[in-house]
Amino acid sequence: MIKTSFKYFLNKFIKKHTLTLLLxxxxxxxxxxFSFISPLLIKSLVDxxxxxxxxxLFVYIILGIIGMYIFSSVSSYYNSxxxxxxxxxxxREVSGTVFNVVQFASLKSTQTIKVGDMITRIMGNTQIAIxxxxxxIPQIFMSVVSIIVPFFIMLSLNYTLALIIMSPVVLFALSSNIFGNKMEKIQKAFLETNAxxxxxxxxxLSIIPLIKVFNLEKWSQNRFNNHMNDxxxxxxxxxxxxxxNSSLSSLILGVPIVLLITFGGYMVLDGSISLGTFTAFLAYTSIFFSPISQLSGIWTSYKSSLPAFDxxxxxxxxxEETGIESELSVTDGEITFDNVWFSYDNRYILNGFNAxxxxxxxxxxGDNGTGxxxxxxxxxxxxxxEKGSIKVDGQDIIKIKRDSLIGNISMIFSDPYLFDGTIYENLRIGKLDATYNEVxxxxxxxxxHDFIETTPNKYDTQVxxxxxxxxxxxxQKIALARAVLKDSPIILLDEVTKSIDKDSRKSINEVIDELKMEKTIIIVTHNSREIEVNSNIIYLEQDSESKNPAPSSIPDLAP
Incomplete structure (x- = not known):
């Protein structure tokens, strides 16, 4: 029975390469x-x-052997x-497709799988599946051909001796079935442990500073040892x-050789078969049973690889993130939440939220955990x-094309998410077609800019x-620069001044002050001292919300 996930993989990725596989x-x-014909040539040489x-006939046989060897070698090269x-x-195709699915999947879906596990699936499991x-499968095909062809050749040489020699095949079949099923179960557990x-x-590796300041080196080492023990x-x-499995296969492989020497030897002595025929049987027995032994191992590999498809x-x-093909048109930049409900793990964070x-x-x-x-x-x-609606200038965002929605919004996270590259490359992702002068x-x-000029390679300095x-x-300044470069009408800032120095906080607030007349700016903050008087304030409490209180009435939730 072929697994559903295997069928899906074949139809999606392999079907279009059918001609290459046939070749x-x-x-x-x-x-x-060469291996099929050379024993017959050797038989003719002997007899x-x-x-x-x-x-x-001597020269013709030698030329035939050389010719078949060259032909097989060239075929082997192109095959490899x-x-x-x-x-x-x-x-490239499969890992690219899987990576793209992760990129465009809803955040809720991607967060069900740990990052390390995701990495092993995208690269390691992809290679196993391929x-x-x-x-x-080509090895299975070659093994089957290597079994069938010698089988019929040996039958044509001597029917009785062929059947005697082939009797141990049933032992290989039993061994492959038993060990294949067992290896599939073990491999599934192995992949999960590896992930x-x-x-x-x-x-x-991302929290080494935390480990050092709390003196957690031994604790971390113990956790690693537990994983490694598993x-x-x-x-x-x-x-x-x-x-x-390998040892048992080797043991079974010796049975047909013993049978050939025992029964074939007597047939040569009593004249039932020629010495050349015996020599050919010796070669074909090896050719016949080697792929059977390999087939046992290949079948085990096949069964143990199946969990990768799942x-x-x-x-x-x-x-995938949904949204129809409507474009978002932002004029006033007004965002309304109408009776919005949302939960994490069946715990409601927003309960009929309006703003x-x-x-x-x-x-x-507001307090931590209020959404x-x-x-x-x-x-x-x-x-x-989950319920309710969010509208931008009266347009429900669920009906907006995702690219259009994101094109009108910039978000700066509390963690600015810089990638391993130059300062210039990290700035430019706000607008990928931006010129150097714009950046x-x-x-x-x-x-x-002044800080960048002091770095060793200026804008080309690695971060x-x-x-x-x-x-x-x-x-955080780089993150803010991305948003400014993007020049979107809506800017969202999630505690961007938290845990930064006084001068950086002042610089960021000055930039925000310059942008406030032109854009809708929503700032999540714990610091009431940063709130500008006469601005729109949403104060969240556990299970309630209070709209537009005066800044002086808001508790200072953080320094």
Missing amino acids: IFLLSICTLL NVFVGKMTN YLTGKLNLVLL NIPVRI SIYSFLKEN YYGISLNYTKTSSL RLKEILDMD TFKKGLNYIV KSTILKLICSLYPV KSVAKLVKI GENGIMLSSGEK
């Missing part, structure tokens, strides 16, 4: 021609030349080349089962509302992974 199968057969003294190329093409149609290690490493246990079980399909089945944000400065303040950041993410449609102008506006080479204030 690989054909070249595989050509590669085997007709060495025993029968027909020396005129096409297989390798197809493997790389599929790796190996089945590109390498394992958990990647997730742990991704998490741990990995060791699963891997040892896999190795033990695989070794047992893990990939879980990603490919992720819900209006207008052009100018809007503030969201301040969630409101910004809902405006960006990172999460779908430089924005940097001056947010007051980070390091997660912007590790920059201070928190410098990173």
